Amino acid sequence: MSSKLATMKNPLGTVIALFVLASLPIQASPDLGIAHTLDSASLNLSPSKTIMSQSKLANNAPIVPFEINVADAAINDLKRRLSATRMPDQIVDTTWEYGTDSTYLRELLDYWQNDFDWREQETQLNQFDQFKTEIDGLEMHFIHQRSQNPDAIPLMIVHGWPGSVSEFSKIIGPLTDPTAHDGAAADSYHVIAPSLPGFGFSEKPSQPGYSPEKFAHILAALMQRLGYEKYAIAGGDWGAIINRHLANHYPDRLIGLHSNMVLANPPQDESVRDNMTEAERTLRTARGAYMQNERAYQQIQGSKPQSLGVGLNDSPAGLAAWIVEKFHGWTDMPQGADGYLDNHFTKDELLTNISIYWFTETITSSARIYYENGRTPVEKPIGYIDVPTGAAVYPAEIFITPESWVEAAYDLRHYAIMDEGGHFAALEQPQSYVNELNTFFRLLR
Numbered sequence: 001m002s003s004k005l006a007t008m009k010n011p012l013g014t015v016i017a018l019f020v021l022a023s024l025p026i027q028a029s030p031d032l033g034i035a036h037t038l039d040s041a042s043l044n045l046s047p048s049k050t051i052m053s054q055s056k057l058a059n060n061a062p063i064v065p066f067e068i069n070v071a072d073a074a075i076n077d078l079k080r081r082l083s084a085t086r087m088p089d090q091i092v093d094t095t096w097e098y099g100t101d102s103t104y105l106r107e108l109l110d111y112w113q114n115d116f117d118w119r120e121q122e123t124q125l126n127q128f129d130q131f132k133t134e135i136d137g138l139e140m141h142f143i144h145q146r147s148q149n150p151d152a153i154p155l156m157i158v159h160g161w162p163g164s165v166s167e168f169s170k171i172i173g174p175l176t177d178p179t180a181h182d183g184a185a186a187d188s189y190h191v192i193a194p195s196l197p198g199f200g201f202s203e204k205p206s207q208p209g210y211s212p213e214k215f216a217h218i219l220a221a222l223m224q225r226l227g228y229e230k231y232a233i234a235g236g237d238w239g240a241i242i243n244r245h246l247a248n249h250y251p252d253r254l255i256g257l258h259s260n261m262v263l264a265n266p267p268q269d270e271s272v273r274d275n276m277t278e279a280e281r282t283l284r285t286a287r288g289a290y291m292q293n294e295r296a297y298q299q300i301q302g303s304k305p306q307s308l309g310v311g312l313n314d315s316p317a318g319l320a321a322w323i324v325e326k327f328h329g330w331t332d333m334p335q336g337a338d339g340y341l342d343n344h345f346t347k348d349e350l351l352t353n354i355s356i357y358w359f360t361e362t363i364t365s366s367a368r369i370y371y372e373n374g375r376t377p378v379e380k381p382i383g384y385i386d387v388p389t390g391a392a393v394y395p396a397e398i399f400i401t402p403e404s405w406v407e408a409a410y411d412l413r414h415y416a417i418m419d420e421g422g423h424f425a426a427l428e429q430p431q432s433y434v435n436e437l438n439t440f441f442r443l444l445r
Contacts, residue, residue: 061134063225066141068122068130068201070359075118078316078358082113085317095337096328100321104341108324109317111347112354121352125165128172132201133225135218141201142194142222143168147176149188153255153441154228156192156219160237160261161366162323163424164200164356165193166349170430175437186445187438189232194222196238198365200356205365211376212238212369216245220253232444234258234437236397236425238369247387248380254387256444257410258437260425262391264401264409276402279417283393284400291398294329297322302370309364316358323354330423332396344428390414390440392433396422414440 090102128143143165146152155175159167168191174181175189195202197210197218219242223231232255233243240261247257267273276284300308312319324341327350333339341350357363389410393400395418403415416436421429 061225063131063133066130066132066201067126070118070122074359078355079113081316082109085109085315087317096325096335096339100325100328104328105317105321105324108320108347108350112316112320112351116348116351116355118355118359121166121348121355124169125352128169130201133222135221135225136214138197138205138218139203140194140197140218140222141165142192143172144226145172145176145191145193147188147190149185151186152176152188152190153445154192154223154226154231155189155437155441156194156223156231156233157426158194158219158233158235158239158242159196159199160235160239160241161199161369162326162353162357163237164353165195166353166356167424167427168193169349169352169427171426171434174430174434183434183438187442189437189441192223192226192228192231194219196242196366196369198368199362200360204362205368209372209376210369211372212242213245213249213379214376215242215369216249220246220250223253229253230255232256232258232441234260236260236423244382244385247385247389248382251385251387256388256390256413256441257385258390258392258440260392260394260433260436261397261399261423262389262393262401262406262410263399264405267405267408269408272404272408275404280400280402283395283417284402287396287398287400290335294398297326298370301367302374305364305367305371308367312363313361316354319358319363320351320354322363323357324350327424330396330398331428332394332420332422345424349427385410387411388413388444390436390443391416392425392436393417394421394423394425394429395419398423413443 087102087106091098095101095103128145130141130143132139132141134140157168157171159165172191172193174183175187175191178187179185196215198204215238230253233246234257235243236259240259240263243257243259244263247254312322327345328339328341329335331341331344333341333344357366387410389406389412391401391403391406391412391414393416403412406412406415416439418425418429418432418436421432425433
């Protein structure tokens, strides 16, 4: 970059549906109790009378280089708040049964206060080329790391909640410069990794209606602003849901769609619906049963995100407990006392992601996606996705869709059940995730 902004504009400021099917029994459908399995296009909401036109998102706003630079005062304030943490009591002889384990949380908070070096993490994040531009009246932050290979595929990777662009820190290098990471030059990509509206370093929406479908329009406009007429998309969690909407609206713009949390409604044809391997059935049932007790965050974020946000925006300990519980619960590891999160992520990795939420004060605005998704009228109901699609199914994912269901809903070209890994695949299993992207997109090069 020839020049970058010296500071953030404001260092401290700058799924899915309300859980309408929470009470359905697992026997009926092990997925329907998981909010992430539903998107607004699946609900009985009336389509909007006016579909968002691309002219609404079009403008001549400049693309401005950006560098993360949190104010010293914000870092000092964080340490002061951590030093004043009041830990709650915990039932004896328990770990994670009631929520975040106090023993692990004390470790994490002590490290955050005394050993975590945010400046070092800033430096690591700032090695990537970052920019901002205005889309739909919002200042959008994104990484745009170009490959030296002129034949590289433009690939937009979209994060979810409670993630951020820091999830992709291990894979951007192997994707943009594979030969430097024991890969093949042919497997090169120009990587675009946006911070979603209301997440991280992107601006917070101040109006209602910012649903995943609207996010899809914004990301399509961003790619258009960058000059990419054809590009690939990938992601999990909300990223998978947003990308599904993007493919539904803009199939002609897409080279291919890859998902590590692929979603599809149960096929109407009973024979197709019941057509799944024993491995799929076992995994699907097990994950559905596990998620029966993991939905509370979806219910409150889908109904009262503002109330929740008061505590999480004010207390770094509360924020860390809320987010790290998801990393613990959705990682491929034992879920009781035998599971230790540090065997899968470093504390630096966990706290970098948490710190992004803390310093940008975006925990409340990010949680609103659950609320908006359940209440924003659908513009275009999800139909058959006529875009070449690849799916990587990690065993500890929160939702498992059988291959036959995906085939009925997408132009499926590649489907793989992975040996290990969970919800945050790009951070937990970066090598297998990159391999899966390459396996799929080689079919389309």
